[in-house]
Amino acid sequence: MFPAPQTDPVSFAGTQHELFTGMNLRIGRSDTVHGVAWRPWINELTLPTPSCHQGWSGLGAAGELVATDASVTCRKCRRILGLDPGRQQIPLFDLP
Template sequence: MTTSAGELLATVVARAVADFAGHNAYVRGGSAVHAVATVRWLGELEVPAPLCHVGVSGGELAALRPTTASVTCRRCLRRRGADETTGLAPTEQLTLFPAARAPSAAS
């Protein structure tokens, strides 16, 4: 019995959809929790992805992990229509070039 590549991919997609049903997601290596939506992946196949469309390791399905934690991604919250005053800490502007640190006495 042989299985076509399309059938294998459909099985992978079905599993990913089942894993994310009713869940939010985080991207491996990231700290934000994202809302989940489906996006076109290969051909007509649609897979779970962050609602904000943040990049996920070149489309690697295994880089996205399901979680029951609440969404913390501000872009996902805005796309859902959430108010900016949802209790999240305000965004801080990071400096482009941090001030040079003085050498310590041990140096």
């Protein structure tokens, strides 16, 4: 049995910020491009996550998240980021 690799949380979070700041992301081999949001991790450190909160397994340390400068294609991320302003949810009730 091999010991688990040790990673310094501060340097890992810093590297993730360098990779994903100003970028979008893909999860694994998916063609879908998500916007980037930052989620709390350890001691006020943050890690990148899809803006739409799409789930995946891991922290990104094994390459599960891939930084890209491609345009966001996830419909939910586009709505959250205000990239589709004409596509708003229809109101359930017409209130005065």
